[in-house]
Amino acid sequence: DIQMTQSPSSLSASVGDRVTITCQASQDIIKYLNWYQQKPGKAPKLLIYDISNLEIGVPSRFSGSGSGTQFTFTISSLQPEDIATYYCQQYDDLPQTFGQGTKVEIK
């Protein structure tokens, strides 16, 4: 199985800060990397697909980048409504696998 290593596991930042989360795959997953947001008590929501493509309706402060095995998720200006846990996911191979999640909190 492809292992997805996400860091940090949690972070605390102020409103307006730039927030960056990294995700490393155990092998080359080409472009098959997605990012999800999960708010407490809710189902996950697909934010970014294929490394850097925003889902319709997702604010432009969210972005993704990377290639091969190293990927980055960025919130350019953290907002109170962004409090959530974020997960990367690979779908290059089955089973699809997720990172362990990054819990984002407001300082």
Place this chain on the structure above:
Amino acid sequence: EVHLEESGGGLVQPGGSLRLSCAASGFLFRSFWMTWVRQAPGKGLEWVANMDENGSEKYYVDSVEGRFIISRDNTRNTLYLQMNSLRAEDTAVYYCATDRGSGLDHWGQGTLVTVSS
């Protein structure tokens, strides 16, 4: 509007069985791959199984292979997960989701399965 609603969760003893259902509406169910993802209490997301549009392809994570069966009824717009020989480590919220090929883009609200004596 796409809507997915899981049901069938509950408390079951170790070794028992449970069948989850996922009722779909608002889209052409028979044209989409479907997936089950679970989340143990306080833990991360784990992909469990998926199947193609007509049920001819099915895939499972190793930890449920041989115990869980994914199926669908396209006439009823419903996805199922038959869970047998349940273990404590199967305790989780189970979500169904549509898989459009580039991501799991619609999710249900989840149903809680608790395996305990």
